[in-house]
Amino acid sequence: MVESAVVVGTGLIGTSIALALRQRGVDVALSDRDPAALRLACDLGAGRRLGTGPAGPADVAVIAVPPSAVPAALREAQERGLARVYTDVASVKASVVERAAALGCDLAGYVPGHPMGGRERQGPGAARADLFLGRSWALCPTARTAPEAVKTVTVLAELCGADPLVVDEAAHDRAVALVSHAPHAVSAAVAARLLDGDTTALALAGQGVRDMTRIAGGDPRLWREILGHNAGPVAEVLERVAADLAAAAAALRSGDPGPVDDLLERGRAGHARLPGKRGAASTPDYAVLSVVVPDEPGALGRLFAAAAEAGVNIEDVRIDHSPGLPLGVAQLSVAPRVQQTLAQALTRGGWSVHR
Amino acid sequence: MVESAVVVGTGLIGTSIALALRQRGVDVALSDRDPAALRLACDLGAGRRLGTGPAGPADVAVIAVPPSAVPAALREAQERGLARVYTDVASVKASVVERAAALGCDLAGYVPGHPMGGRERQGPGAARADLFLGRSWALCPTARTAPEAVKTVTVLAELCGADPLVVDEAAHDRAVALVSHAPHAVSAAVAARLLDGDTTALALAGQGVRDMTRIAGGDPRLWREILGHNAGPVAEVLERVAADLAAAAAALRSGDPGPVDDLLERGRAGHARLPGKRGAASTPDYAVLSVVVPDEPGALGRLFAAAAEAGVNIEDVRIDHSPGLPLGVAQLSVAPRVQQTLAQALTRGGWSVHR
Numbered sequence: 001m002v003e004s005a006v007v008v009g010t011g012l013i014g015t016s017i018a019l020a021l022r023q024r025g026v027d028v029a030l031s032d033r034d035p036a037a038l039r040l041a042c043d044l045g046a047g048r049r050l051g052t053g054p055a056g057p058a059d060v061a062v063i064a065v066p067p068s069a070v071p072a073a074l075r076e077a078q079e080r081g082l083a084r085v086y087t088d089v090a091s092v093k094a095s096v097v098e099r100a101a102a103l104g105c106d107l108a109g110y111v112p113g114h115p116m117g118g119r120e121r122q123g124p125g126a127a128r129a130d131l132f133l134g135r136s137w138a139l140c141p142t143a144r145t146a147p148e149a150v151k152t153v154t155v156l157a158e159l160c161g162a163d164p165l166v167v168d169e170a171a172h173d174r175a176v177a178l179v180s181h182a183p184h185a186v187s188a189a190v191a192a193r194l195l196d197g198d199t200t201a202l203a204l205a206g207q208g209v210r211d212m213t214r215i216a217g218g219d220p221r222l223w224r225e226i227l228g229h230n231a232g233p234v235a236e237v238l239e240r241v242a243a244d245l246a247a248a249a250a251a252l253r254s255g256d257p258g259p260v261d262d263l264l265e266r267g268r269a270g271h272a273r274l275p276g277k278r279g280a281a282s283t284p285d286y287a288v289l290s291v292v293v294p295d296e297p298g299a300l301g302r303l304f305a306a307a308a309e310a311g312v313n314i315e316d317v318r319i320d321h322s323p324g325l326p327l328g329v330a331q332l333s334v335a336p337r338v339q340q341t342l343a344q345a346l347t348r349g350g351w352s353v354h355r
Numbered sequence: 356m357v358e359s360a361v362v363v364g365t366g367l368i369g370t371s372i373a374l375a376l377r378q379r380g381v382d383v384a385l386s387d388r389d390p391a392a393l394r395l396a397c398d399l400g401a402g403r404r405l406g407t408g409p410a411g412p413a414d415v416a417v418i419a420v421p422p423s424a425v426p427a428a429l430r431e432a433q434e435r436g437l438a439r440v441y442t443d444v445a446s447v448k449a450s451v452v453e454r455a456a457a458l459g460c461d462l463a464g465y466v467p468g469h470p471m472g473g474r475e476r477q478g479p480g481a482a483r484a485d486l487f488l489g490r491s492w493a494l495c496p497t498a499r500t501a502p503e504a505v506k507t508v509t510v511l512a513e514l515c516g517a518d519p520l521v522v523d524e525a526a527h528d529r530a531v532a533l534v535s536h537a538p539h540a541v542s543a544a545v546a547a548r549l550l551d552g553d554t555t556a557l558a559l560a561g562q563g564v565r566d567m568t569r570i571a572g573g574d575p576r577l578w579r580e581i582l583g584h585n586a587g588p589v590a591e592v593l594e595r596v597a598a599d600l601a602a603a604a605a606a607l608r609s610g611d612p613g614p615v616d617d618l619l620e621r622g623r624a625g626h627a628r629l630p631g632k633r634g635a636a637s638t639p640d641y642a643v644l645s646v647v648v649p650d651e652p653g654a655l656g657r658l659f660a661a662a663a664e665a666g667v668n669i670e671d672v673r674i675d676h677s678p679g680l681p682l683g684v685a686q687l688s689v690a691p692r693v694q695q696t697l698a699q700a701l702t703r704g705g706w707s708v709h710r
Contacts, residue, residue, distance in 0.1 A: 175556035188622025201530035267543025301659030308653035
């Protein structure tokens with residue numbers, strides 16, 4: 001039912017969708033206004049350039065551009081007849097649909113969509129075929145969307161390993177304000193405070209504040225757009241968070257433990273409501289080895305050469321540097337079945353290995 | 356200089372310190388009021404029970420109990436003459452030192468300390484010998500602490516793989532309010548809002564809100580204590596975060612993009628100040644090259660060997676890898692002055708290089 005697709009916009013989301021579809025044997029044509037992004041997506045095997053290969057409308061076109069650009073890109077794609085069914089990936093829905101209708105887009109063949117995968121890094125180089133594995137994928141059909149079109153985009157989401165979920169556009173926008181947009185603004189507010197700290201303060205930062213501010217590293221232009229397009233629902237959540245924090249601060253100043261206790265207990269209860277990531281069973285589960293690495297040219301090369309000699313493929317690597325120390329720690333992710341082999345081989349080679 | 360140690364309190368932190376010391380050949384005696392925690396720590400190889408084995412004072416005793424319990428536990432340990440030098444691990448320092456002094460503890464042999472490792476899980480079962488590897492370890496000697504005692508605890512921190520950092524107790528408390536305590540309260544405030552969402556809203560939760568609320572899953576009793584003992588500095592940060600969020604909400608309601616832009620830009624700048632451990636994309640001092648890498652043993656080794664041959668040190672690397680695809684992308688961080696050299700050398704070597 002979905003044998004061919006067009007992806008307009010080869011950023012993180014578009015390229016990840018294209019990679020997932022290619023893995024399932026779908027013919028994918030790509031386009032992007034940025035020639036460098038398009039070239040990298042093609043080099044990664046995400047598909048062929050639009051205009052090469054088979055002509056005629058594809059089964060589905062994915063408009064994977066920022067929210068403001070969706071209505072015009074959708075209208076252009078529909079005018080060119082790129083596909084029989086269209087969807088988008090913008091994380092706000094009501095304002096996008098309203099503007100698409102105003103621009104005269106064909107709503108019968110358009111299924112507003114929002115896959116719930118993302119990373120704080122942008123561009124096709126950060127794309128992953130498994131970005132949506134086990135994630136929800138919201139579908140917000142309009143009153144005029146044809147049921148057949150919803151079926152097609154449901155199949156598209158399933159081909160990407162996601163869990164399609166039909167939801168009213170206003171409910172969608174309130175929900176993402178709560179679980180995504182407002183948290184982004186709060187992450188920025190915590191990260192902004194780090195500008196107040198001196199070097200010592202920042203040296204004391206641990207994993208907690210790193211996790212809390214990770215999403216604040218995202219693209220400010222994209223997020224300004226998202227927050228602006230979902231202003232009311234986001235403002236409502238931010239007002240409540242601000243009120244809770246102001247009350248906690250006042251209670252700390254007056255020595256009243258009640259409101260602080262209450263906030264911590266509500267926080268623990270709210271956190272417990274988050275559902276486990278669905279599809280976790282099929283997510284590759286890697287074992288991680290920490291290896292101490294001298295900070296000098298060639299050291300990582302020697303480490304990876306030693307791994308290759310042991311016949312072990314490194315699936316992922318992260319380097320942790322201790323500022324001021326002549327050493328770093330490389331966190332190597334490998335398939336669990338080869339963890340022991342690699343640890344023994346590296347230890348024999350004189351590396352300091354930690355599980 | 357540190358050949359024997361006593362650890363009072365075999366929770367997550369105490370047991371992790373004990374495990375690290377045992378790995379370095381230190382004789383470790385353990386005590387805990389909870390017999391089950393003590394037995395598990397001993398079974399894990401963290402040391403022997405206090406009162407068995409060699410008698411006489413150890414080189415150092417680590418008081419690894421919650422902040423409120425430190426002064427009494429310190430006084431008791433000093434009265435029993437457990438060690439020549441004492442330290443603690445409480446994440447607040449000024450109030451602990453003040454109460455220890457009021458209780459008549461010997462301050463000359465006491466080095467207030469705070470290792471910056473932690474996990475959201477508690478107890479000896481969650482302990483790890485590498486919990487402090489590459490982390491800062493704050494030492495806050497009082498005006499009466501003997502320099503020899505500071506030397507001993509510096510060695511202790513180094514034996515655990517940490518980076519000791521001498522800092523004034525008030526500066527420490529302001530710093531951890533900024534990078535740990537206030538972020539914990541903010542995490543709770545975001546998590547508390549999840550009580551407002553229905554099942555659909557929670558189904559749309561992605562990795563961002565999970566990361567932001569992870570620490571809100573921590574022990575409310577411990578955190579109530581920590582926040583209460585560092586009330587002033589924490590309240591100050593929370594007030595500023597609340598003010599930023601209230602201003603952003605008001606701006607969203609009035610359609611004024613300025614304050615939201617400003618918050619997002621400050622958030623990104625603050626996030627970029629976190630030292631190390633953040634990976635290529637957010638490390639501003641390095642240039643980043645993306646290189647397409649085949650998913651096969653030895654490919655990364657060849658890439659790093661090519662970089663070493665060009666005389667270029669790779670400062671950081673991140674691998675983006677789509678499971679099931681024969682390619683990944685390595686994001687190489689290098690000093691900006693060698694970016695061109697590396698790009699040319701790799702391109703000549705047949706690598707697909709993207710800026």
